[in-house]
Amino acid sequence: MKIRTRAFLLGIVPALLLAALLVGYLSLGRLADLESALRHRGLSLASYVSESAQYAVVSGNIAVLTPLLEHLREQDDVVSMAIRRGDGTPLLTFGAVPEGLSLPLAEAAVNTSTHIAFSMPVKIQAPPVDDPFLPEAREPGRVVAWVQVVMSRAGNQRVAREMLFNSLLIVGLGLVFTVILVRRLALTGIRPLMEIIDTVRRIGEGDLSGRLVANARSELRGLQLGINRMCEGLASSQQEMLRRIDEATAELTRQKEAAEQANQAKSKFLAAASHDLRQPLYALGLFSATLKQTVYTPGQIALVEKIEASVHALEDMFNTLLDLSRLEAGILQAQTRDIPLQQLFDRIARDHALQAEDKGLRFVVRPTSLRVHSDPLLLQRILSNLVSNALRYTRRGGVLLAARRRAGGVRVEVWDTGIGIETENLSRIFDEYFQVDNAARDRRQGLGLGLNIVRRLGELLGHAIEARSRPGLGSTFSVNLPAAMSSESGEPERRRDHRLVPGSFSGQRVLVIEDDADVREALRGLLESWGLTVLEAGGAGQALRTAGADAPPDLVISDYRLSAGENGIDTIASLRRAWNACPRALLISGDIAPESVAAMSASGLPVLHKPVHPARLRAVVATLLQS
Template sequence: MYFGYREAREHISRLQAAQAMAAAREIEQYLKTLTAGIADAAKLPWGQEPFGLQARRQEFQRLMVLHPAILELQSVDRTGREQLFVSRSQPDRLFSQQQTAFMAAPQEGRPASVGFGQPFFRGASEPTMLLTVPDRGPGGALTVAAVNLRFLTDVSGGLDGIGDGRVFVIDAANRLIAHPVATHVSRSLDMTDFPPVRLLRDRAGATRDASGALDAEDLGGAAVIASAARVEMTDWLVVVEVPRAVALAPAMSTLQRTLLLMSLGLALALFASLRLAARMATPIVKLRQAASRIAQGDLGSRLQVQSGDEIEMLAQDFNVMAAELQASYAGLETKVEDRTRALSRANEQLGEQAGELARLNTQLIANMEELRLRTEEAERANAAKTRFLAAASHDLRQPMHTVGLLTGVLRLRLDRPELAGLADKVLASVAVMEGLFSSLLDISKLDAGVIRPELQNIPLRPMLERVETAYGPQAREAGLALRVRPCDAVVRTDALMLERVLGNLVSNAIRYTTRGGVLLGCRRRGQALAIQVFDTGIGIAAEHQEQVFEEFYRVGDGRAARAEGLGLGLSIVKRSAAMLGHGLRMRSTPARGSMFEICVPLVSLHSSMALANAAAPVGGHDLHGVFVLVIDDHPHNREALGDVFGQWNAQALCSASADEALAQLSQHLRTPDLIVADYQLANGQDGLGAIEQVRAAVEECVPAILLTGTLDSVDPALLRATQAIVAMSKPTDAGRLLRGVDEVIRRATDPVVEPPAAAGSP
């Protein structure tokens, strides 16, 4: 039934496609005949004796007699003026010289050809098309014919085999121009959404190609099957539609006959099955009754069936099974009694074991309760320690920040070598204390779960340059060479956490290396990028390589004289890598050096951000002429920052809040060149808000440095959205502050805007 229906649809599709293409060919042949008649008349040498306007008028009248579809004929010269006009409904005009919209002269280099105009309606009900044919004579005139498109209905309606179907024509703009129902044509319907039209229009470049038969609705809303074909000369579409009930009538008759035969076959099968069931049901019922008696305990019941077929054999097998079941049941009762006595003894033993188990369970519960209390006590103590270190971060960093700045100012003001050396030792001790303090606070924040990684696509080159800038002086001071291989890759990571990890690895390598140098580079590993730190230090023995990542564990001997620290750097690295989901591994040989590697997901091998050459930093410690605005609510920090910038020959304006800064700026005629603000200010204010408030007041995006006790307290998304701001962690000394000033001035003069990043040591 299904394949018969499909074959019927394919037959209808082929038939209607052939009918549509036949109608299209008929219309196209009529247009060719009409065009050929006008073109033949245009070949005569009009304008020469004896082919004057009167002769051409007679020729036009002859054409209108031969072709009833021609309503008007018009001759236009090369300038577009009318020379002759012949019509069926209006008086003829000779030498009217009326200006028309047609220009007879063709464009230079292009031959004139027959043109078909866009169909229009005359008198709101008569579809008409203008047909232009160029004359072949030397005058370059043009013949314009107004053609009544009602001939389309006559031509297409003469096709055989359509039956109850209809043929109508749609122009290139998908408007209805010919239909057996004249009222539909006068409405100038838009047929763009008609399925056959939409399908054939989608076939760009097809000529005379018919669409398959499609289900649609005609203009009256009745269900039809429609096909369409293209008229190549005018890009019209000829649509053939047949009512769906008429088209599918043969197929539906076949389906009905098939269903009738199937119904009769099913009825016969049902009758035969009932007779067969009645013949087989009686012995089966007897078998069921015997099984029911056995189930009730009558094991001596037997079945008597004499049908001479498989049912009788089944009854015999059933009787054998009942006899064996009866014998088995008798032996089973004896076994049940034996097993019952054994089970009773086992149950008594189980009762004794259950009592012992209850006693042990009670003791275990008591031990577990004691263990829970001790565990909770340890967790409370550890949480209290972690909260204390995390909460004390800001308050403990403030005095260390002030000490670092004031020590730097003192060092710059000392001229005597012995005093300068003493100040250098103080600076070194402060730096060591800052490193130890930062490591402790980092561990506390990781334990407290304060740090949450924010994964983004990060260009690696700026991060490597910042690491080189931050730790290059430390390496040179130790007499080592720090080399950083540039890399243009883009990786998926948290920029701040990865930079801290790399900083800890580089700092650790410098600390445990006495000669040679440290190398920071990258190597591709499939879809990941391995960032590697090599050193020529003391190395780590195989038995210590697992322990170096534990807290407060240090490897070294007397040669590692600079290895001050608590042994927290690699522990921070391990925890940070685990939070980021990055792989971490190491390879080390004693007395030859070590290699630490962290694998990050690779996005692309080339950075999508342009990297401009960094502007040259200010020379030495001279910031002569730079106007710096300092905003810090801590008086000692504020005074220390003012002394530092004063020592660098900069003009510093110090204030405790944004309002005080604006009040002081109102007394100056100059806009600040740099803003240095503390992140946590009094009265619930913060440094970012103060910076934006000053920028709005001076109407300039002034470069700024944001000092904070911990970079994690600053929202990275907020830093990225704020332009020209470098965040630095406290405590910081004068050297790192100067490098931060260099970086923010470089960013202010750099035409390429880079993502905000943290300055200073990790």
């Protein structure tokens, strides 16, 4: 309820209650007086007629009462009157007794809602002198007749209605006067308060432009002035705050632009590092592998093996740091689809067979027909890191890669019989740079980032990574994957022996397409040392001229990024069209841009990422030529 309404009610309700009480009290008093007057008048009339009728009744001269009756007829409130003998026989009457009104022959007063009737006896009174002509006069106190008078209440009711109307009129005029007075007083006293309330409401809504006119004649004047000062202070603070917000917004915009520029620069650097910095490292690995084919003395062989070990350690660290930088830069984007696990298992088995063989370990990949929903490249990176880590810390026994259904999904596990992990270290193995059993920080064992990258890739893909271990007995790492969305299934492939059996090639023709001369020379020398016939070119046109339009090679090895805007996918496609044949092809890339990775994945061509380990390259080449 509004304050103005309350003020009106506070002024009007008491006045209304007081008026109602006064009207009720005065009206009831007045009505009681009228009723008493009517009763007294009726009794007086009945008594007067009773006394006047004594002589007429006794003498039998009723005619002398006629003037009295005529006088009573002229009274508005006298309805009827009758003089009756003691046996009820009427002597003289006028008017009719109202229906439903019955008067006894006894001294009484009878009330109805509209009439009041009186019955009065006519008694013999003792005469002052003895009258010989009226023997009845000698019996004083004897009832000789009855006088009955009926009075109407209509006059009283009319007076009551007039009085009620006049009272209500007076009360109404009083209420009008009260309303005018209260309104004037309320508006005079409450208007400043209402203005204060409205101004405070607008302040609450954020409008600080309103000001109050300090016209109150009470304590509200001080409140008006205080609210004006508060508005001015808030407006000043708001302007200052808006100025600071604008400055902060501008600064945030500058910082955002700087961050975006830095992120773009970082992405460009990573892209350049992925390709340009990999090139000399890739060439160095190929040259060292070729050099190993040309030395024979134990000292020379040991020296080359040390060079190879250093190159491989550098490659691993470079790949690890580059992967970590890509994750931190946020340029990795998951492209999930339904994939058969066996294809990933085959690649991982092929890539790590030589690592297991060099350490004398059994590497078992259990065939599977299960299909999962994930990003094939990132999932392969996770599983490859887990297998590589297991082989690194296993001295005897072996490593098992397997998959099984679990709780509506698929669980891939990597088991090893390695050194195991202490319970207190299980929660730390996924931290950056943490390594088990590498207190000397031997860089041949990596940087301690492999499992950290596994955890980050798992978070990116939404795959939970778990680890459990028993010191001295081995460890198990699990990757929980969602099952494939489609119901398509395949037959598990037969179990293969994934150990690479070294052997010589039989002079198959291999076309190498690489725009970097050092890498091209190193790759040519390595392939020739394996017994392959190598044709080399820097682009698509030179490749067609070198190989000949009618003699497609047995295998095409092409870099993804070539000069003059060419890429390996389009180059291989154009050569196949020119030869009207589809020789086996292999892409080698150092490009990490999401669009490039997506294009290579969609091409269906096998891909090796620089720097490529010579043994891994040999295994892939052997697989492609044998197939």
